[in-house]
Structure formats: C-alpha cells, structure tokens
Amino acid sequence: MSLVKNLLVSISCTTYNHEDYVTDAIESFLMQKTNFDFEILIHDDASTDGTSSIIKEFEEKYPDIIKPIYQTENQHLKGIKASGINVKRAKGKYLAVCEGDDYWTDPYKLQKQVDYMESHPECSLCVHAGYVVSASNKEIQRYSRPNKINKIYTAEEIIEFGGGLFLTNSMLYRTELDRNRPGFFEKAPVGDYPLAINLALQGTVYYMDELMSAYRVGDSGSWTVSSFSTIDNKIKHFDQISIMLNRINQYTNLQYQHVITRTKKRIQFYLLVEQEKFKEALKEEFKFIYSEFGYKDRARMFLQGYFPGILMSLITIKRKLNL
Incomplete structure (x- = not known):
C-alpha cells in the first residue's frame, strides 16, 4: 500500500521498552494481505531503550501507513491509558489491537475478521485463538484456545471469564463503540478486560477457532510479570x-x-x-x-x-x- 485510500482498519499498537520485540509486531502488521487499506497507530510511552528509534525507521519507510506518537513523559504513570489515545485518533471503521511485544502470525487475520464483521453488523467484537510463546525464543508454551469450535460469547461469559478468555492481540472491534468509554473502564487497573465487557454490552462477541497471533510470556520487565x-x-x-x-x-x-x-x-x-x-x-x-x-x-x-x-x-x- 503506497497511499491510504480505502481505509477500513486502524491497528492500535502500544509500546514501552519493546526494542527486542517491536520489529516482529510491526512486520506482522505490514504482512497483512487485505482488499482494504489500514493504518498503524503506534503509541510509544516514553521508552528508555531503542524502541522509538526502531519505530522511526519503519515510519520513514511507510509514512502513509505508520503514524506514531512519541511521548516524552510516561502516560501510564499518570494514569492515562495509551489505548484511549490511539482510539481517539483512529480513522478506521474497525480497530485491531496488538501490543508492541506481541505479534500476529496469520497474514489473512485482518481480512478474515473484517469479512465476518462486515456480514454481521450485530457483532461488536471479533476474537480468535492464539499461541502463548516464550519471550526469549518464541517457543510455544501453550495455546490460548477457549473453545474448539467457532462460538458466540455472551456478555455474562465475558464478565465471568473475559480476563483470561482470549488474547488481547486477537481483538478487532467497531471503533465507534469505544469512542466514549464508561467510568468503570477509565478507572480499571487493566484495559483489555473492561474493553471486552464494554463491547459485549453493545453487541455479540464472535470467537474464531483459528490460531492467528502470538502472546509472549516470560519477559521479566513485562506488566504481567511485575503485577x-x-x-x-x-x-x-x-x-x-x-x-x-x-x-x-x-x-x-x-x-x-x-x-x-x-x-x-x-x-x-x-x-x-x-x-x-x-x-x-x-x-x-x-x-x-x-x-x-x-x-x-x-x-x-x-x-x-x-x-x-x-x-x-x-x-x-x-x-x-x-x-
């Protein structure tokens, strides 16, 4: 894609000290094969390593697609959710999520999810199965696969099991449904769980039983490990x-x-x-x-x-x- 004309999806990527991983993330976005255009919104939360330099290299190569924000002060420490910053500037009808230390594995991931969403206007969120891999060598540790068939999840199921039900990097949803976040969202200690609940309250949640992304574990500096x-x-x-x-x-x-x-x-x-x-x-x-x-x-x-x-x-x- 040289020029963005038929923009349908905004990819939201948040980074902080991901210099060892962010290349995998961005390349997995760029490899997507679609019949529509997409933009890549990267929010770097004042990384202290080489993350921002890597992002700038990609920005120079793909200026029409990659749209970064380079913070000089860490927004997370101020209680500001980086994901919300990306949502506000998203131009796509749909928003796909992937943090800078994760990556996608299927080049048709976006196309598959968008095709479903386009034909099912009642669906607010589409998710899928994924790999849980070692941060050091990408060796598969287990699978994030809440079901062995495609399934529609209810709001009740998302509330009760949503925190660990599916990977954040599998989420693609209707951007407009996330424009005005309710109070319970902004004050939550995490972002993916209340996001899934908020979307489930506004439509159906569809799970695709296909392995299409990878979530890294074992990084001593990650939020999950520290928390x-x-x-x-x-x-x-x-x-x-x-x-x-x-x-x-x-x-x-x-x-x-x-x-x-x-x-x-x-x-x-x-x-x-x-x-x-x-x-x-x-x-x-x-x-x-x-x-x-x-x-x-x-x-x-x-x-x-x-x-x-x-x-x-x-x-x-x-x-x-x-x-």
Whole structure:
C-alpha cells in the first residue's frame, strides 16, 4: 500500500521498552494481505531503550501507513491509558489491537475478521485463538484456545471469564463503540478486560477457532510479570478488579449482578488457594468452582492467565472431596 485510500482498519499498537520485540509486531502488521487499506497507530510511552528509534525507521519507510506518537513523559504513570489515545485518533471503521511485544502470525487475520464483521453488523467484537510463546525464543508454551469450535460469547461469559478468555492481540472491534468509554473502564487497573465487557454490552462477541497471533510470556520487565510477581501484588490487583466489577454492576443497573457475584467469588477462591488457605477455600460458597474445575476449558484459561502453578492444588482438593 503506497497511499491510504480505502481505509477500513486502524491497528492500535502500544509500546514501552519493546526494542527486542517491536520489529516482529510491526512486520506482522505490514504482512497483512487485505482488499482494504489500514493504518498503524503506534503509541510509544516514553521508552528508555531503542524502541522509538526502531519505530522511526519503519515510519520513514511507510509514512502513509505508520503514524506514531512519541511521548516524552510516561502516560501510564499518570494514569492515562495509551489505548484511549490511539482510539481517539483512529480513522478506521474497525480497530485491531496488538501490543508492541506481541505479534500476529496469520497474514489473512485482518481480512478474515473484517469479512465476518462486515456480514454481521450485530457483532461488536471479533476474537480468535492464539499461541502463548516464550519471550526469549518464541517457543510455544501453550495455546490460548477457549473453545474448539467457532462460538458466540455472551456478555455474562465475558464478565465471568473475559480476563483470561482470549488474547488481547486477537481483538478487532467497531471503533465507534469505544469512542466514549464508561467510568468503570477509565478507572480499571487493566484495559483489555473492561474493553471486552464494554463491547459485549453493545453487541455479540464472535470467537474464531483459528490460531492467528502470538502472546509472549516470560519477559521479566513485562506488566504481567511485575503485577503478579507476589501474592501481595495479586491481592492488590484483584481488589481493584472487584471495585471495577462493582462499578459495572451499577452501570448495568444490576442486570448482571449474579454473574458479577460469581466472578468475585472465583477471584476470592483462587487467591485463597494461592495462599494455601485450603480450609477457607473448602467453604460451601466456593463449591460451584470445584464442580466445574477439571472439565471446563474456560476455567483453565482463567487459571493459566492469572494463577499458573495451582492447577495441581485444585485437583488435589477435588479428589479429597470425591467430586
């Protein structure tokens, strides 16, 4: 694409100290084969390494496509979501998300998702399966595959399992639905979870059972590693998630109160198990989690995303209860 004429998709990429990875991300955007044009919106949050220099090299080669913002002060530390900055300047009907340390693997990813969205105006968000790979060598660690068939997810399912249900870099949605973010979104400790909920409240969420992107794990400097490095960090994070869920409950006029209560119980349960407080975790109020654990892939997805390493503990509890 030399000139952007039929602009249909805006790609939102946020970067911070991603010099070892950002080339993979940008090249995976540029390799997309589409019958429409797209723009690449990169927001560099005042990186202190060579990330901005790499972005500038691509900007010089593709000035009509790559549109960066180079911050001189870190916006995240100010409580400003970089994704929101990109949304405000997006010109595409659809917005695709991929952070600078992740990348796409299928050159037809955008085309497949846009084709579905164009033929299904009721759909607000389209997602897909992906690889979870090692940050150091791209070796596949596991798959992010919440279902083995294509599926439409409900708002209830997104609320209860959305935090680890699918990869952020699989998301493509209608830009207009994200222009005016509700209060629960802007005050949330994360961006992908409330985004998915907000979109699910405005339409259907369609999952494609195709592996089309890769999410890196194991980078010691990543947000996920730092946020979940200690149990105290996890407790603080999920306290904030619970506050967000309370705000969603009010925003939706208690329409999803039952599933929000279940979600908060699920978080409380996993934190108890993580702290090896098994006696408290065995209370009757958590029994619904035991009954589903072991055969529902979505429960495993939540665990793998936030509480890796406690699967065996749960299996032991389940056996003791003869469930």
